[in-house]
Amino acid sequence: MVTQFNQSRVPVPTLGRLATYLRVLMDLDRAKVETVSSAEMERQTGINAAQFRKDLSYFGEFGKPGVGYTVLDLQDRITRILKIDRRQPVILVGAGNLGSALVGYPGFQENQMELVAVFDNNPAKVGSVIHNLTIQDFRNVKELNQQLNARIAILAVPAVGVQRVADELVQSGVKAILNFAPATLKVPEDVVVRNVSFMQELAVLSYHTSGRMLASDVVPPANKI
Amino acid sequence: MVTQFNQSRVPVPTLGRLATYLRVLMDLDRAKVETVSSAEMERQTGINAAQFRKDLSYFGEFGKPGVGYTVLDLQDRITRILKIDRRQPVILVGAGNLGSALVGYPGFQENQMELVAVFDNNPAKVGSVIHNLTIQDFRNVKELNQQLNARIAILAVPAVGVQRVADELVQSGVKAILNFAPATLKVPEDVVVRNVSFMQELAVLSYHTSGRMLASDVVPPANKI
DNA sequence: TGCTGTGAATTAGTTCACAGCG
DNA sequence: CGCTGTGAACTAATTCACAGCA
Numbered sequence: 001m002v003t004q005f006n007q008s009r010v011p012v013p014t015l016g017r018l019a020t021y022l023r024v025l026m027d028l029d030r031a032k033v034e035t036v037s038s039a040e041m042e043r044q045t046g047i048n049a050a051q052f053r054k055d056l057s058y059f060g061e062f063g064k065p066g067v068g069y070t071v072l073d074l075q076d077r078i079t080r081i082l083k084i085d086r087r088q089p090v091i092l093v094g095a096g097n098l099g100s101a102l103v104g105y106p107g108f109q110e111n112q113m114e115l116v117a118v119f120d121n122n123p124a125k126v127g128s129v130i131h132n133l134t135i136q137d138f139r140n141v142k143e144l145n146q147q148l149n150a151r152i153a154i155l156a157v158p159a160v161g162v163q164r165v166a167d168e169l170v171q172s173g174v175k176a177i178l179n180f181a182p183a184t185l186k187v188p189e190d191v192v193v194r195n196v197s198f199m200q201e202l203a204v205l206s207y208h209t210s211g212r213m214l215a216s217d218v219v220p221p222a223n224k225i
Numbered sequence: 226m227v228t229q230f231n232q233s234r235v236p237v238p239t240l241g242r243l244a245t246y247l248r249v250l251m252d253l254d255r256a257k258v259e260t261v262s263s264a265e266m267e268r269q270t271g272i273n274a275a276q277f278r279k280d281l282s283y284f285g286e287f288g289k290p291g292v293g294y295t296v297l298d299l300q301d302r303i304t305r306i307l308k309i310d311r312r313q314p315v316i317l318v319g320a321g322n323l324g325s326a327l328v329g330y331p332g333f334q335e336n337q338m339e340l341v342a343v344f345d346n347n348p349a350k351v352g353s354v355i356h357n358l359t360i361q362d363f364r365n366v367k368e369l370n371q372q373l374n375a376r377i378a379i380l381a382v383p384a385v386g387v388q389r390v391a392d393e394l395v396q397s398g399v400k401a402i403l404n405f406a407p408a409t410l411k412v413p414e415d416v417v418v419r420n421v422s423f424m425q426e427l428a429v430l431s432y433h434t435s436g437r438m439l440a441s442d443v444v445p446p447a448n449k450i
Numbered sequence: 451t452g453c454t455g456t457g458a459a460t461t462a463g464t465t466c467a468c469a470g471c472g
Numbered sequence: 473c474g475c476t477g478t479g480a481a482c483t484a485a486t487t488c489a490c491a492g493c494a
Binding site: 012015016017018019020022023044045046047081082083084088090097098100101102104105107110111113151152175176177178182184186192194196197198199200201202203204205206207208209210 | 237271313323327411421424425428434
Binding site for chain 2: 473474475476477478
């Protein structure tokens with residue numbers, strides 16, 4: 001059996017699921033569980049057992065037939081695959097409502113993502129402190145990132161002008177962008193962008209409410225609390 | 226021309242893209258543009274022109290051959306498809322960092338999503354006000370939603386206990402959930418859940434930084450090669 | 451026996467390519 | 473002509489099903 005590492009062709013959804021597996025493995029470890037089967041992982045995650053095994057198979061062989069997977073070992077390997085086995089510096093642009101909320105997000109720490117700087121272009125905000133970080137002037141991003149060396153950036157700015165911000169980030173050495181603005185970014189080939197669009201998510205949900213499209217059900221006048 | 230409404234088999238990604246088209250159409254309308262071709266839409270959105278046409282084809286015929294699409298008409302029809310042609314009441318559970326930030330999110334208004342109540346189970350928070358909404362005790366959700374009639378809920382609570390919250394929401398008549406907690410929810414067949422996982426997004430980005438995976442990250446089976 | 455790892459089959463989603471209408 | 477709408481071809485992702493190992 002020649003195990004061939006299909007490295008170049010890992011489906012994107014696989015990477016997202018790896019993060020889910022990791023979360024469950026951490027829970028299992030805390031519960032002192034030492035080994036786990038793909039069937040048990042399906043119970044915990046809702047993700048098909050064959051899918052779990054195939055996802056792992058893109059990166060090598062991890063389990064013992066007849067036994068399952070060693071929780072700690074698998075956890076360790078997934079963190080290496082996702083490159084969160086060591087600290088990943090991340091910068092955030094936009095200290096508005098959403099941006100500020102994200103600074104306090106505990107998931108960063110848990111996953112070795114370290115928020116190392118927050119930027120904004122609003123002079124009224126520059127200099128103030130959120131969660132131990134002083135808000136920096138976005139004009140200095142290029143210079144400051146020479147020290148920080150962040151390759152990942154989170155964009156929590158309004159849609160207007162987000163492209164210019166992205167361009168500047170690319171100039172500053174950023175290779176991966178998590179974009180919360182409702183806009184489609186143009187970036188060089190070697191830069192990855194993931195869009196998080198609340199609007200899109202809500203649209204999908206809205207479509208699925210109240211059944212068929214020709215819905216005769218009257219939307220009742222709604223009060224507010 | 227036989228117009229067939231393929232309603233039952235609309236790909237999920239199509240719905241998300243409809244929201245993107247809508248955004249661009251609103252921009253075009255503001256710029257006084259009256260008609261648009263699928264090729265121009267590709268330029269504006271980065272989404273393939275054939276994809277745009279096929280997405281629309283699931284819902285009928287919208288354009289004029291040789292001309293394109295009437296901006297206002299298309300806009301109108303997409304809002305009807307997504308059921309955001311009229312106000313959609315939405316409730317939010319969890320008034321923490323993220324939840325509070327979402328209350329101020331301007332995208333709700335723009336898309337006829339109206340946040341009608343915010344709930345939390347922390348007595349210290351119940352009663353205080355964010356953006357004109359008084360935080361309600363989550364224990365009253367079922368009772369209050371008899372008036373509010375929200376079918377969409379946003380979950381911005383910690384992972385622990387999120388399943389119980391979801392169960393209660395389903396009991397309260399909620400049919401669609403936008404879940405921000407890093408956990409997999411079990412809900413009845415007729416309830417839709419969309420998960421937004423920052424961690425998953427960051428994991429995908431992290432994987433793509435610093436080029437290809439190191440050879441040492443793929444661990445070959447010990448007894449082979 | 452009970453499990454993994456993986457080709458094969460299946461299903462979902464995207465893009466092509468072109469007939470046909472305005 | 474220039475464009476839409478759509479079957480057909482293609483590509484991606486998921487799930488099945490089973491050989492083979494501990």
